[in-house]
Amino acid sequence: METNFFEPTLPPVNAVGKPMDRVDGRAKVMGAARYSAEYPVNGLVHGVLKTSDIAKGKITNIDTAAAAKEPGVISILTYQNIPKPAKVPSTLKEEKKWQAAQSYLPMQDAEIHYAGEPVALVVADTLERATQAAALIKVSYQVEKPIDSYHDPKADLFDPQKIQNGKTDGHKVRGNPETAYASAPVKHEATYVHAINHHNPMEPAATTAVWEGSDRLTVYESTQNITMSQGSLANLLGIPRDQIRIITHHLGGGFGCKGSFWPHTILTVLAARAVNRPLRLVLTRPQMYTSVGHREDQEQTLKIGATQEGKLVSMIHEKKSTTSPWDNYAESNSKVVNMLYACPNFSARYELARANVMTSVWMRAPGEAPGSFALESSMDDLAHQLNMDPLQFRLLNYADKDYSDNEKPWSSKSLKECYARGAELFGWSKRNPKPGQTRRGKKLVGMGMATATYPVHSSQGTARVRLFADGHAVVQSGATDLGTGTWTVMTQVGADALGLPPEKVRFELGDTRLPTAPGSGGSQAAGTVSSSIMAAAEDLWKKVIDMAVGDKKSPLYKAKPTDVKVELGRMFLKKNPQKGETLVAALSRSGMTDIEGMAMGKYGSGYEEKHFAAAGGAAGSPEEPGGKNEKGEEKKPSGHSMHSFGAHFCEVEVDPDFGTIRVTRWVGVHGVGQVLNLKTATSQLYGGAIFGIGSALMEETFRDPNYARYTNHNLAEYHIPVNADIPDMKIEFVPEKDPYINALGVKGIGEIGIVGVAAAVANAVYNATGKRMRSLPMTPDKMLQALRTSA
Amino acid sequence: MNNFSYLQATKAKEATGAKRDDKSSAFIAGGTTLIDLMKLNVENHDQLIDVNMLPFKGIEQSNDGLRIGALERMSDVGEHKLIVEQYPAISQSLLLAASAQLRNMASIGGNILQRTRCPYFRDTAFPCNKREPGTGCPAKEGDNRNLAILGTSDACIATSYPGDLSVALIALDAVLTLENAKGKQRRVPISEFYRLPGKTPHIENTLEADELIVAVTVPKAEHARKSLYMKVRDRASYAYALTSAAVGLDVQGGTIRSARVALGGVGAQPWRSKEAEQMLVGKPANESTFRAAAAAAVRGAQPYEHNAFKIEMVQNTLVRALTEVAAKG
Numbered sequence A: 001m002e003t004n005f006f007e008p009t010l011p012p013v014n015a016v017g018k019p020m021d022r023v024d025g026r027a028k029v030m031g032a033a034r035y036s037a038e039y040p041v042n043g044l045v046h047g048v049l050k051t052s053d054i055a056k057g058k059i060t061n062i063d064t065a066a067a068a069k070e071p072g073v074i075s076i077l078t079y080q081n082i083p084k085p086a087k088v089p090s091t092l093k094e095e096k097k098w099q100a101a102q103s104y105l106p107m108q109d110a111e112i113h114y115a116g117e118p119v120a121l122v123v124a125d126t127l128e129r130a131t132q133a134a135a136l137i138k139v140s141y142q143v144e145k146p147i148d149s150y151h152d153p154k155a156d157l158f159d160p161q162k163i164q165n166g167k168t169d170g171h172k173v174r175g176n177p178e179t180a181y182a183s184a185p186v187k188h189e190a191t192y193v194h195a196i197n198h199h200n201p202m203e204p205a206a207t208t209a210v211w212e213g214s215d216r217l218t219v220y221e222s223t224q225n226i227t228m229s230q231g232s233l234a235n236l237l238g239i240p241r242d243q244i245r246i247i248t249h250h251l252g253g254g255f256g257c258k259g260s261f262w263p264h265t266i267l268t269v270l271a272a273r274a275v276n277r278p279l280r281l282v283l284t285r286p287q288m289y290t291s292v293g294h295r296e297d298q299e300q301t302l303k304i305g306a307t308q309e310g311k312l313v314s315m316i317h318e319k320k321s322t323t324s325p326w327d328n329y330a331e332s333n334s335k336v337v338n339m340l341y342a343c344p345n346f347s348a349r350y351e352l353a354r355a356n357v358m359t360s361v362w363m364r365a366p367g368e369a370p371g372s373f374a375l376e377s378s379m380d381d382l383a384h385q386l387n388m389d390p391l392q393f394r395l396l397n398y399a400d401k402d403y404s405d406n407e408k409p410w411s412s413k414s415l416k417e418c419y420a421r422g423a424e425l426f427g428w429s430k431r432n433p434k435p436g437q438t439r440r441g442k443k444l445v446g447m448g449m450a451t452a453t454y455p456v457h458s459s460q461g462t463a464r465v466r467l468f469a470d471g472h473a474v475v476q477s478g479a480t481d482l483g484t485g486t487w488t489v490m491t492q493v494g495a496d497a498l499g500l501p502p503e504k505v506r507f508e509l510g511d512t513r514l515p516t517a518p519g520s521g522g523s524q525a526a527g528t529v530s531s532s533i534m535a536a537a538e539d540l541w542k543k544v545i546d547m548a549v550g551d552k553k554s555p556l557y558k559a560k561p562t563d564v565k566v567e568l569g570r571m572f573l574k575k576n577p578q579k580g581e582t583l584v585a586a587l588s589r590s591g592m593t594d595i596e597g598m599a600m601g602k603y604g605s606g607y608e609e610k611h612f613a614a615a616g617g618a619a620g621s622p623e624e625p626g627g628k629n630e631k632g633e634e635k636k637p638s639g640h641s642m643h644s645f646g647a648h649f650c651e652v653e654v655d656p657d658f659g660t661i662r663v664t665r666w667v668g669v670h671g672v673g674q675v676l677n678l679k680t681a682t683s684q685l686y687g688g689a690i691f692g693i694g695s696a697l698m699e700e701t702f703r704d705p706n707y708a709r710y711t712n713h714n715l716a717e718y719h720i721p722v723n724a725d726i727p728d729m730k731i732e733f734v735p736e737k738d739p740y741i742n743a744l745g746v747k748g749i750g751e752i753g754i755v756g757v758a759a760a761v762a763n764a765v766y767n768a769t770g771k772r773m774r775s776l777p778m779t780p781d782k783m784l785q786a787l788r789t790s791a
Numbered sequence B: 001m002n003n004f005s006y007l008q009a010t011k012a013k014e015a016t017g018a019k020r021d022d023k024s025s026a027f028i029a030g031g032t033t034l035i036d037l038m039k040l041n042v043e044n045h046d047q048l049i050d051v052n053m054l055p056f057k058g059i060e061q062s063n064d065g066l067r068i069g070a071l072e073r074m075s076d077v078g079e080h081k082l083i084v085e086q087y088p089a090i091s092q093s094l095l096l097a098a099s100a101q102l103r104n105m106a107s108i109g110g111n112i113l114q115r116t117r118c119p120y121f122r123d124t125a126f127p128c129n130k131r132e133p134g135t136g137c138p139a140k141e142g143d144n145r146n147l148a149i150l151g152t153s154d155a156c157i158a159t160s161y162p163g164d165l166s167v168a169l170i171a172l173d174a175v176l177t178l179e180n181a182k183g184k185q186r187r188v189p190i191s192e193f194y195r196l197p198g199k200t201p202h203i204e205n206t207l208e209a210d211e212l213i214v215a216v217t218v219p220k221a222e223h224a225r226k227s228l229y230m231k232v233r234d235r236a237s238y239a240y241a242l243t244s245a246a247v248g249l250d251v252q253g254g255t256i257r258s259a260r261v262a263l264g265g266v267g268a269q270p271w272r273s274k275e276a277e278q279m280l281v282g283k284p285a286n287e288s289t290f291r292a293a294a295a296a297a298v299r300g301a302q303p304y305e306h307n308a309f310k311i312e313m314v315q316n317t318l319v320r321a322l323t324e325v326a327a328k329g
């Protein structure tokens, strides 16, 4: 196939980028959009989990007598009678194909390892009856003293070698960090603490399991990744994937907690099999704190060495955090520290302690969010130490390439433009560099800034595009929409791929019967699914081009297919763009009602490699033509490092009498490649910043040190920002073209919005008060204490 | 939540006559405290007596002062012109509380009887002396950040009343009108209504099982007209007080003639500080007087691991409240 569809240029767009209203907006407002717990199913019964009061010990007795007598109770399942899965999930020793964040499956024996662990599942005809029966179950325990965290005196810290359950190296060394640090004329060392955070999506996790025979199953599941849910269930149940259908049309948020497979899902599926009825289980709000992971409690120590002129010479990062009794999970905080600035020497190591908690899991920008808090706070301190403007200091250490990854060039980086535009919008030049000088009434006022970044995680997926001769189209990919706008933006992509107005395109997602897409996690859905749709469209274009060049009535009759190009649904001769016609025009003459294209699309480095190969040596990346090397082998691209970048600017007011911190102004400017929809993208970045302000100022789950049980597992006491906490925010994008990452140059934006936020707030607090806050959340008690401390 | 029977009472006697004891039956007004605790299995009543149809309504000013029916809603009372103008601390204490939705449901009587937010009390997996006498108080060595520093006991350190309204009411000498099953009414100053935990933290007030709160009256006074409620919290809205202060001052010619001070978020009950008031009366209305009053208010405070910050924070809250109210002239 000589046709080269992979030139390193980006196609023109029309619908893409526009601030189009959400296609699912009306359904949501009318209550017509169905979430996983809302599908009507004939004969449905309801399950409720009874969870463990204690964090460690053994069940000695489960008295179900009173519960069983409740009207409507169908079954009470415990470890003694719940059907076993075909395969019990593996521990660390075995590679986990089933993508559970937590390898331990509760309700298999009498042992208890964490508070809130399921001990029984009650099935009844109504939710209320199941709830009441669960309350009547009396579980007796032999209680042991639990370990509550890494700072528990009984906890043992160990070196896990690998973190994120084996996925990521727990050690990283570049250059000679210790020597470089030791000899650096300017040094900075600080320890940062991050509280336990919970994702708290509005929609609790829910599973509706419908067995359609002994080995056919449909599950309405609130998951960010239907393919993963399908694979995990196939593995655990020992039945083929194609017998399992997962449906997730709408999600009420997830932020990472619905991106893994969790015990409640398999327990519901097994219980549905036991009672032989369709079964629905919805986690309660308190159960959401002990069923779907959390951001772990952690502390990071960061040492930075610099020259007198302010050039970074070394960074040494160490992290301690809590993990579960089985898994070695830690967010990889050090990655962002390693890559964000030009620094020749770097090292990172992790220590974990096992405690009686469930396994923690990725939460919005896992690693980058807390890692950037440490890095960007230290950078601010260093700027003060060196008597430099924090923004100038960052520019001085601007990474013109990726020092953390073989000094690869960036595929695109608009950080300087983000800094400049953000500073202008915010009025950074008006900042008084001397802390504690600005007052507004009684309040101390300060300004701070921080850098944002998020990597492009290489990914791939498939899509199907079906164009009808009447000028309508259906575009399909098994993606999910967290509420962020996937439905809408992929409609726009489909419209441009086929040259149709968006109203004539229906996008379908959230069903494993559709072509496989990656999950909505790691900011990879937008980049991958849009690329898949473009690839599927190309497949369709080729078919229509073949039709046109063979059709006497077509202006392209007898043209060489490789001479034809398609843009916005119109085929034309590359050399004579006047000459051409639309896809729909050619199709409608053909007598066919519709035509279909399907293909796999890639995002990130995989896309670049494919592009390089497809270029067949002709173009490759401009810096690096493809072709054969001296040994006659196909050259591989060394490739680009792929990241988004942005800058946050924040103003705070601190009340010196109460220690209350309120964010009063916010500016965020980001370079994220092609924005798919200005409205939904802006909302995402508002949301990211608000999420970050929450973790900066108020979010903390308190685990009782004696009981290893959460005390504020509800939305009254676990504070997330309310409207009154959030000022008017300005979010902008700088134009950025990136032809290396995917077909449209789209970078994901789900996570970058939170990265650096806590540091921007802390830096503003420092500017306001002269006090450095290194423990999140920065609650009034901590601020007050800092204000009273002279250091 | 247990199954329960439901009785909608249309006459006070019907309600009080049906009430058996506090454990098995309960009155329900807005339900925002009660239903919450029943869902958590903290309270398990098998009979609910709906009092919303009772005629305990009205917001009036008489010679005695202000009278608020116990079934008036927080939002209606908080926004009422008479209260905004003549009893600002009461209005502010209501409007700074909870959320708009809750304020629309919640009644004045229910607010006065709301229960502690101590997390151990609200989770039956934990022991708790208030919920189950004799089981212990894990808060002392645990999550006590938002618990009390004044009036606590070895048995319980909770802010038994975590809310706002009663702080303003106790500052302004409010009196509750109660009515029992015999139809007999009695009047109890709110300062004598709540009980300190002592050895019996489960007994929170002097209300008898068959008694209803009918109304709240607040005497007319210059310090009520010049009153203010200030609340400090973890987020800008929709949070319980870390510390709060309800103050009223009558200042003439720069000298304080009468003063009212109550503190929230710090006491085992809404905390009237006569000590602070004594430091204010007869003194010039200036910062050093206010500081001295604040110091007097926290004398004897006993903090735990996470709530020592309240000692300073509540003093600053009080000083700020007094400063602002004095500035009103």
Ligand SMILES: Cc1cc2nc3c(=O)[nH]c(=O)nc-3n(C[C@H](O)[C@H](O)[C@H](O)COP(=O)(O)OP(=O)(O)OC[C@H]3O[C@@H](n4cnc5c(N)ncnc54)[C@H](O)[C@@H]3O)c2cc1C
Pocket: A716, B026, B027, B028, B029, B030, B031, B032, B033, B034, B035, B036, B051, B070, B071, B074, B096, B097, B098, B099, B102, B105, B106, B107, B108, B109, B110, B111, B112, B113, B114, B162, B163, B164, B165, B211, B212, B213, B214, B238, B239, B240, B241
């Ligand atoms: C999330 C949340 C946040 C909140 N934040 C705040 C806050 O910031 N500040 C604040 O002050 N409050 C706050 N509250 C508490 C709220 O104000 C109370 O729940 C409410 O005032 C209770 O009134 P109700 O009518 O709903 O009472 P109910 O729940 O109906 O009753 C509460 C109790 O009072 C009894 N009762 C009710 N009426 C009478 C009567 N007339 N006579 C005798 N007994 C009666 C009931 O039997 C029950 O025991 C919050 C509540 C929630 C859920």
Ligand code: SF4
Pocket: B116, B118, B119, B120, B121, B127, B128, B129, B130, B131, B136, B137, B138, B139, B140, B147, B155, B156, B157, B158, B201
């Ligand atoms: S402080 Fe009071 S309410 Fe809280 S656990 Fe102790 S006894 Fe129970």
